[in-house]
Amino acid sequence: MDFNEIVESIRTFKGVTRKRSIADVREKLKDVYNVSGNVYLAFGDDAAAVDIGNNQLMLLATDGIWGALMDVNPWWAGYCSVLVNVNDIAAMGGRPMGMTNVLSSSNPEITAQIMDGIKEGVKKFGVPMVGGHTHPDTPYDALDVAISGIVDKDAVIPSCGAVNDDNVIVAIDLDGDVYPGTEINWDTTSDKSPSYVQNQINVMETIGKKHLVHAAKDISNPGIVGTLGMLLEASDMGAHIDLESIPRANDIDWISWFKMYPGSAFVLTAPEETTDETLSLLNKAHIDANCVGKVTSNHKLSMSYNNETKTVFDFSNEIIMGFSEDK
Amino acid sequence: MDFNEIVESIRTFKGVTRKRSIADVREKLKDVYNVSGNVYLAFGDDAAAVDIGNNQLMLLATDGIWGALMDVNPWWAGYCSVLVNVNDIAAMGGRPMGMTNVLSSSNPEITAQIMDGIKEGVKKFGVPMVGGHTHPDTPYDALDVAISGIVDKDAVIPSCGAVNDDNVIVAIDLDGDVYPGTEINWDTTSDKSPSYVQNQINVMETIGKKHLVHAAKDISNPGIVGTLGMLLEASDMGAHIDLESIPRANDIDWISWFKMYPGSAFVLTAPEETTDETLSLLNKAHIDANCVGKVTSNHKLSMSYNNETKTVFDFSNEIIMGFSEDK
Structure with missing residues (x-):
């Protein structure tokens, strides 16, 4: 080879x-990214870290699933939405605590397959999907999942x-x-x-x-x-x-x-x-x-x-x- | 009248x-929603609550912005994505700590307007947007924001x-x-x-x-x-x-x-x-x-x-x- x-x-x-578009997002938010004064790590890490006191950081990450993957296999897309988010928290040395999702689809069959995949991911990784928001009337299928975790400040x-x-x-x-x-x-x-x-x-x-x-x-x-x-x-x-x-x-x-x-x-x-x-x-x-x-x-x-x-x-x-x- | x-x-x-579709999502996840054993409140609240010890709960919420609103005014959609999420944490008696977003658009002009709106929301509400994920190649415009906060367990x-x-x-x-x-x-x-x-x-x-x-x-x-x-x-x-x-x-x-x-x-x-x-x-x-x-x-x-x-x-x-x- x-x-x-x-x-x-x-x-x-x-x-x-396609990672290059992150630079634009970050540039836009540069002067307000630590508006609250307790942001410890932000853009450029797998998860952002916010100081919540008690020597603890809250970790936050989010991932959208590529449209191409949704088209190939909605079940797998749902499963992977859990996998990728859990790994973002793991990479920081953190413990994943909970996830939320936004699911956009007007097709009940696809919605059901995505949810089955999410459910399998929740069981496999042991991290609960605690809430979400559904757009049942979109002309496209999309799935975004966000995750939060915790980590000791000196162990991140x-x-x-x-x-x-x-x-x-x-x-x-x-x-x-x-x-x-x-x-x-x-x-x-x-x-x-x-x-x-x-x-x-x-x-x-x-x-x-x-x-x-x-x-x-x-x-x-x-x-x-x-x-x-x-x-x-x-x-x-x-x-x-x-x-x-x-x-x-x-x-x-x-x-x-x-x-x-x-x-x-x-x-x-x-x-x-x-x-x-x-x-x-x-x-x-x-x-x-x-x-x-x-x-x-x-x-x-x-x-x-x-x-x-x-x-x-x-x-x-x-x-x-x-x-x-x-x- | x-x-x-x-x-x-x-x-x-x-x-x-359109809230009725939440029931399907919840039904699907019913038997795994507390897979980790530390979910305190989940579906049906403005934010879910997960026990993180120290008498504290982590609050998690997410909201997608209606396509209709994106079409009307991308700046306002970006601004509102902050407003609605911050209010979800406030309604629980919580303190919003940080947000993440997934932004899908192939139109750089719309992306810029959404980001300007988000930035104004961040400044107004004092809650940082600490990370995100961009899909620069979608055939639609969409914006999902997730937020996490904290609240004392006895004050939720x-x-x-x-x-x-x-x-x-x-x-x-x-x-x-x-x-x-x-x-x-x-x-x-x-x-x-x-x-x-x-x-x-x-x-x-x-x-x-x-x-x-x-x-x-x-x-x-x-x-x-x-x-x-x-x-x-x-x-x-x-x-x-x-x-x-x-x-x-x-x-x-x-x-x-x-x-x-x-x-x-x-x-x-x-x-x-x-x-x-x-x-x-x-x-x-x-x-x-x-x-x-x-x-x-x-x-x-x-x-x-x-x-x-x-x-x-x-x-x-x-x-x-x-x-x-x-x-």
Whole structure:
């Protein structure tokens, strides 16, 4: 497989490029984003964090489900709306507490399938869907889910905390399959037990409480390398990684693999002294974890393969989200 | 004005009838709604409440903005997305902590107007928009906002708490105007100061902390009488009210008034001994409050006008949301 082709495929992947619109939203709200004075982390993280006293942060995240996914399989779209939101809280080291949804559809059959998928997600991940709002008269089908969680202030794991010379860890549950009808969903949860799946969510809370990592993000639409890019951008850092160290399912080629949205997967950065314990905890939770490189201060994400090195993203003259986290 | 016509107009108002689809959503999630064991209040309230320890509840609510409103005025839709969510938390006696949004539009001009409206709402209500998700490639324009807040467990005001013989209080800021281009938005906030508006939100937190009322709801799409109907349905109660006791702006007829979504307005039920203090607090915050009748145990909402009495809703054989709150 041609290395050039792999790198170009990551750079032009829609899951990466469509993130750029976040920059506009953030720019608009820049001068009011901390209007209440208690916002601790906001844009650029998987979930925002607001100080609620008692050394606790409230975590807030939201995700809409791509129209394309709704068209393919409404049940799966409902299920995934739970999965992606729960992982946003997990990536911060938080405990998901509840979700709400807005469901827009004028088709009762589609509505029923979406709700069945949500229900399965609620049972699997153990997080309640406590309310919602229905638009029964829209000319389109859409599903947005929001989630809130809590985390101790000293245990939160931000996206923006990567430190020069940290080890870059990529962790993915490899025991899965491409979900039927999709090309980019690496499903690792639908045939697993609730305890297996919830254990993978809880391991991130443990990692946060033990202060093992400086930064983490759950691997989502931008894929493995795109998500790492977002973490580095938020941290105002770069990294050098080795392609062949990245955990990969045997029967998937690299170009397809880098477009996958996996069911349980994180990128993390950890100092040398806590890297082994981090890898061990993740592996015990069946999230196959490996060190794939080092964080650098040169604002580039570069990757090596067969003794060749290429720059995937150069943050000094291009953007994914378009900003680093205010610290 | 014909009384029959007024009652029929309430009963057939789309703001009331479209609430029925909530029943389907709730039915679907009934056996998993408290999967985590710490859900304190859920469907049927303005916000759901989840126990997070420390005698605190996390409040979660979400609202989508009607497509019709988006078409009329994207700026106003963005502004209202903040207003309606903040009022959902206020109605529970809670303190709004942060919001997230999902914005779907492929039109950059509309996106910019929505974001400007959101920004004005954030400044006005003092609640940060801490994150969001943008779908820049949808064939429709839509905006969903979710909010989370906190409230002390013993100070929460549910929708479902109305007690037989409580006084029914309707409270509405009458100093406003029908928002241009809409027929049903009674705007009382856009030309007011942040402190005036935030004081109206905070008064509900005070009422909750002082344990002055048994139930409350913010008056939203179903209008004054429709919202009271939802409160009674959630409480498994009825009420008898007097039409002419309801606070009303002088130049608006009753049929139009009962379709209004006011900027700052609540229905509340209070025992006799705390009614005066409740009225006084609301009136001091410029929310014109009046006793309009009594809660009854007969599962009907009836209304009197000119010595005539009519049943508006009979909960024993019809539904608004279709369920009373599990207690």
